[in-house]
Amino acid sequence: MAKQLIFNIFTLNSVSHIFHGMWRHPDSKALQHNDLDTWLELARLAERGCIDTIFIADLAGQQGVYRGSTDMLAERGINFPVSDPEMLLSAMIATTENLGFVYTRSMIQQPPFSFARAASTLDHLSKGRVGWNIVTSYLENAYLNVGHTELTDHDERYRRAQEYMEVVYKLWEGSWEDDAIIADREKGIFADPSKIHRIDHVGEHYSVQGPHLVEPSPQRTPVLFQAGASEAGRDFASRHAEGIFLMADSPADAAAFIDDVRARLVAAGRQPDDAKFIAGTSIIVGSTEEEAERKAAELDEYVDGESLLAQYSGVFGADLAALAPDMPLAELAQQTSAVRGILEMFIDRLPADSNPTVADLGKYFSSQYRIVGTPESIADTLQAWADAGVDGFNIIQMTTPGTYTEFIDHVVPVLQARGMMKREYAPGTLREKLFPGRAARLNDRHPTQGYRKTTMPV
Amino acid sequence: MAKQLIFNIFTLNSVSHIFHGMWRHPDSKALQHNDLDTWLELARLAERGCIDTIFIADLAGQQGVYRGSTDMLAERGINFPVSDPEMLLSAMIATTENLGFVYTRSMIQQPPFSFARAASTLDHLSKGRVGWNIVTSYLENAYLNVGHTELTDHDERYRRAQEYMEVVYKLWEGSWEDDAIIADREKGIFADPSKIHRIDHVGEHYSVQGPHLVEPSPQRTPVLFQAGASEAGRDFASRHAEGIFLMADSPADAAAFIDDVRARLVAAGRQPDDAKFIAGTSIIVGSTEEEAERKAAELDEYVDGESLLAQYSGVFGADLAALAPDMPLAELAQQTSAVRGILEMFIDRLPADSNPTVADLGKYFSSQYRIVGTPESIADTLQAWADAGVDGFNIIQMTTPGTYTEFIDHVVPVLQARGMMKREYAPGTLREKLFPGRAARLNDRHPTQGYRKTTMPV
Numbered sequence: 001m002a003k004q005l006i007f008n009i010f011t012l013n014s015v016s017h018i019f020h021g022m023w024r025h026p027d028s029k030a031l032q033h034n035d036l037d038t039w040l041e042l043a044r045l046a047e048r049g050c051i052d053t054i055f056i057a058d059l060a061g062q063q064g065v066y067r068g069s070t071d072m073l074a075e076r077g078i079n080f081p082v083s084d085p086e087m088l089l090s091a092m093i094a095t096t097e098n099l100g101f102v103y104t105r106s107m108i109q110q111p112p113f114s115f116a117r118a119a120s121t122l123d124h125l126s127k128g129r130v131g132w133n134i135v136t137s138y139l140e141n142a143y144l145n146v147g148h149t150e151l152t153d154h155d156e157r158y159r160r161a162q163e164y165m166e167v168v169y170k171l172w173e174g175s176w177e178d179d180a181i182i183a184d185r186e187k188g189i190f191a192d193p194s195k196i197h198r199i200d201h202v203g204e205h206y207s208v209q210g211p212h213l214v215e216p217s218p219q220r221t222p223v224l225f226q227a228g229a230s231e232a233g234r235d236f237a238s239r240h241a242e243g244i245f246l247m248a249d250s251p252a253d254a255a256a257f258i259d260d261v262r263a264r265l266v267a268a269g270r271q272p273d274d275a276k277f278i279a280g281t282s283i284i285v286g287s288t289e290e291e292a293e294r295k296a297a298e299l300d301e302y303v304d305g306e307s308l309l310a311q312y313s314g315v316f317g318a319d320l321a322a323l324a325p326d327m328p329l330a331e332l333a334q335q336t337s338a339v340r341g342i343l344e345m346f347i348d349r350l351p352a353d354s355n356p357t358v359a360d361l362g363k364y365f366s367s368q369y370r371i372v373g374t375p376e377s378i379a380d381t382l383q384a385w386a387d388a389g390v391d392g393f394n395i396i397q398m399t400t401p402g403t404y405t406e407f408i409d410h411v412v413p414v415l416q417a418r419g420m421m422k423r424e425y426a427p428g429t430l431r432e433k434l435f436p437g438r439a440a441r442l443n444d445r446h447p448t449q450g451y452r453k454t455t456m457p458v
Numbered sequence: 459m460a461k462q463l464i465f466n467i468f469t470l471n472s473v474s475h476i477f478h479g480m481w482r483h484p485d486s487k488a489l490q491h492n493d494l495d496t497w498l499e500l501a502r503l504a505e506r507g508c509i510d511t512i513f514i515a516d517l518a519g520q521q522g523v524y525r526g527s528t529d530m531l532a533e534r535g536i537n538f539p540v541s542d543p544e545m546l547l548s549a550m551i552a553t554t555e556n557l558g559f560v561y562t563r564s565m566i567q568q569p570p571f572s573f574a575r576a577a578s579t580l581d582h583l584s585k586g587r588v589g590w591n592i593v594t595s596y597l598e599n600a601y602l603n604v605g606h607t608e609l610t611d612h613d614e615r616y617r618r619a620q621e622y623m624e625v626v627y628k629l630w631e632g633s634w635e636d637d638a639i640i641a642d643r644e645k646g647i648f649a650d651p652s653k654i655h656r657i658d659h660v661g662e663h664y665s666v667q668g669p670h671l672v673e674p675s676p677q678r679t680p681v682l683f684q685a686g687a688s689e690a691g692r693d694f695a696s697r698h699a700e701g702i703f704l705m706a707d708s709p710a711d712a713a714a715f716i717d718d719v720r721a722r723l724v725a726a727g728r729q730p731d732d733a734k735f736i737a738g739t740s741i742i743v744g745s746t747e748e749e750a751e752r753k754a755a756e757l758d759e760y761v762d763g764e765s766l767l768a769q770y771s772g773v774f775g776a777d778l779a780a781l782a783p784d785m786p787l788a789e790l791a792q793q794t795s796a797v798r799g800i801l802e803m804f805i806d807r808l809p810a811d812s813n814p815t816v817a818d819l820g821k822y823f824s825s826q827y828r829i830v831g832t833p834e835s836i837a838d839t840l841q842a843w844a845d846a847g848v849d850g851f852n853i854i855q856m857t858t859p860g861t862y863t864e865f866i867d868h869v870v871p872v873l874q875a876r877g878m879m880k881r882e883y884a885p886g887t888l889r890e891k892l893f894p895g896r897a898a899r900l901n902d903r904h905p906t907q908g909y910r911k912t913t914m915p916v
Contacts, residue, residue, distance in 0.1 A: 013579070015648055024643040031641055034582035034673075036552055060572075062669070070651070074638075077648030081673045084579040091548035091583070094494055110568035113603040114518075121471070121542040124492035125549070144667035146569040180532075183489055185482040188762070190473055190535030193528070209602035211520070215492075215539045304646070 002419040006276060006392025008055040009046050009404055013085045015077035018396050021304025023077055028399040034083055036091055042401050043092040046099050049408030050422055053100035055394055056085035060106040061142030063314025067321040072310045093126040098425035102131035102225050108146050112167040113208050119222050120214035128218030128429030128440055133225040136161045139314055158232040163203045165240055170199040172221045174451040175212035219429050220441050221448055238264030239447060247280045247369060251388035254279055258389040270445045276391040282370035282398055285410045289373055296372045299398045325359035375414040460877040464734060464850025466513040467504050467862055471543045473535035476854050479762025481535055486857040492541055494549055500859050501550040504557050507866030508880055511558035513852055514543035518564040519600030521772025525779040530768045551584040556883035560589035560683050566604050570625040571666050577680050578672035586676030586887030586898055591683040594619045597772055616690040621661045623698055628657040630679045632909040633670035677887050678899050679906055696722030697905060705738045705827060709846035712737055716847040728903045734849040734892060740828035740856055743868045747831055754830045757856045783817040833872040
């Protein structure tokens with residue numbers, strides 16, 4: 001029997017996400033991203049199609065300088081403006097029953113105490129359907145927006161992230177015991193104070209008294225997602241994440257990454273299947289291969305390649321337009337303070353003996369992450385990725401909601417017929433839906449376990 | 459013709475709000491505050507009753523020590539646990555068309571950049587129906603939860619608050635010009651970068667680059683509410699607030715406060731009617747006076763007076779149970795680092811020649827803020843408050859939604875018949891609804907005006 005795969009709608013509360021320029025397409029509703037109806041419609045569509053989650057990316061600042069300024073970001077709507085994803089959630093929760101919601105929150109956006117409280121509230125409101133995509137911002141502007149004077153060093157970011165996780169785990173898992181709430185109207189006793197604990201965290205970066213202001217939600221800790229391509233990122237993901245997002249050029253490429261991270265999971269005391277691996281791809285479907293290719297070619301007329309260079313200038317922390325085309329990428333990797341890991345990943349993928357240069361980046365960017373074909377051939381391709389170890393997909397939009405409508409109307413029935421996708425939602429929380437047979441709360445192999453006993457009473 | 463008054467549902471995302479102990483009442487749904495249906499039902503009820511806003515209070519930490527510990531807060535559910543109000547909003551926005559939403563956000567919960575972004579997102583999603591109740595936390599635990607080592611001094615809090623306002627005004631009002639967005643699909647131009655500005659704020663407490671990540675929302679700045687009893691609080695409110703919340707013992711008491719703050723409004727270059735004054739009260743309605751009094755007496759059996767002392771121990775930053783009953787309040791006022799202004803207000807209200815003591819606080823707390831009567835006599839009383847200068851009311855719950863259902867079913871029709879309340883919502887944003895004949899955006903007398911021109915391009 002085929003493995004049932006996870007399918008998420010991957011989006012951004014913005015004019016543009018990944019395939020920049022697509023907002024210009026007449027069918028795109030990206031310009032209406034500040035209209036709540038756009039999101040309610042998307043949530044209902046997703047649930048109709050048995051989609052697992054709406055997975056909302058985010059940026060806490062502008063991408064970087066390209067061609068000497070940030071002008072192009074506004075001019076072409078490159079991940080900018082970008083509204084707050086967290087504010088969308090309760091509306092979509094109210095309009096659905098089973099759909100999950102994974103939202104991105106950077107650790108620099110607010111103190112861990114405030115974030116943990118918001119996430120617990122959402123997990124309550126959704127009856128346990130929330131996931132958190134853990135992000136340590138890599139954009140200098142994001143740091144300058146919240147009082148830092150410069151971008152924090154990459155490895156230092158992960159050390160700080162480790163402490164942030166400790167704090168939220170203490171709040172989510174350790175502050176309230178399971179039987180703290182009594183809610184006895186007759187006796188007038190709401191809770192047993194001896195079972196509610198301050199966390200009294202004092203660390204290098206954070207100092208948090210507690211107790212958590214929200215009683216335990218169905219999942220306590222929301223389902224944890226992360227994307228980490230660098231060494232530090234892979235280590236972090238293998239310790240914490242239950243869903244690991246990756247962008248790969250091929251099933252073989254994905255398999256290499258997955259094998260590496262699964263080994264790290266084991267090294268961290270977890271099981272290889274304690275995390276799901278989710279690959280990003282778009283899908284373009286036609287009733288014949290020719291029709292699909294023709295649709296892809298038509299859509300491509302709207303994709304703006306230079307916007308992608310501008311975006312990656314932010315990712316790499318270097319103005320790609322200002323670099324000499326023959327500058328070796330290895331040299332660029334030495335200079336950047338931002339996402340060195342992603343750059344190293346690019347270098348790994350380009351021909352090893354070619355000493356890849358900046359010019360090769362442009363060539364690389366034009367190989368777009370998407371699957372084009374008939375519903376049957378798309379299912380075949382997805383199966384090839386599944387055979388390589390991928391557990392599911394974040395579906396990137398060409399147009400929204402068009403990409404998702406077509407996927408749901410035409411590809412989902414084929415996947416269901418092949419047993420590659422569920423026909424109805426499993427009961428329970430998002431964690432139980434994503435990990436059939438497991439509990440609503442994280443298992444004992446996860447580091448949250450270490451924070452479940454708190455002895456100091458309030 | 460009678461003045462049309464503003465009516466808000468005043469609540470907290472918690473087990474208990476103001477009349478502690480009421481969660482024990484069989485009709486109370488306070489125990490279901492983490493269930494989204496509770497809030498959707500409340501929002502629909504409010505809109506059916508032509509209520510202006512749901513006004514959600516908040517606390518960023520636990521109240522203080524009472525009887526030597528914080529145990530009673532959990533045991534009796536005194537403003538604890540308290541979930542995040544901001545997470546409720548988009549669901550209630552989606553289920554209503556005209557209702558406004560005022561939510562409390564303390565400045566210590568997140569950096570101004572992150573808060574401004576969330577609020578702008580909500581103002582977009584609601585098409586301009588959002589207000590912000592500005593709070594500088596007074597609870598020591600709230601500070602200790604976000605990395606501070608102690609409660610910030612009261613006056614210092616207001617100085618920091620002033621800078622926080624400058625930052626959010628720069629983001630909301632100054633970062634994007636009105637005609638920055640072009641959204642020309644043919645030309646592929648989303649925005650004119652010369653009309654989007656970094657704010658480059660560098661101050662004593664905050665350093666924020668910008669630009670704002672969200673394009674201008676219908677109101678730009680959400681409608682600003684504040685409650686400030688102290689000198690510094692009144693000055694702050696008179697400079698910034700468009701809605702000023704007060705708790706008064708009598709119409710005369712309210713009038714004295716309102717006269718004082720209206721004079722401060724004028725001194726700050728604003729008009730006396732640039733702010734609405736909203737008094738807090740509960741309402742208990744019967745078909746006869748006797749029935750209303752009987753209902754009040756029945757409800758009173760659930761009110762827990764000692765919980766109120768515990769709450770005010772947090773407000774005053776002093777364990778009221780540990781103080782000598784004959785300790786003069788003037789002496790207590792010297793000691794407290796928390797809400798000195800509220801304590802001074804208490805002292806003002808107790809008989810001037812009595813040298814009020816801690817024992818008098820208990821007496822004071824038992825005089826509860828509520829109006830008991832028939833729909834007609836309640837309307838008479840509300841009119842007396844209106845004649846004293848009050849513009850509207852935050853209705854405090856005895857039971858929720860019971861207090862609001864009864865008010866809407868029985869009192870609202872009488873108020874409408876007397877012209878004291880609208881029969882249908884005015885069109886436009888919350889600001890236009892609350893200030894008939896005015897614009898969606900703040901007028902030129904408000905300090906936001908000073909931040910509307912930003913010259914440094916991104």
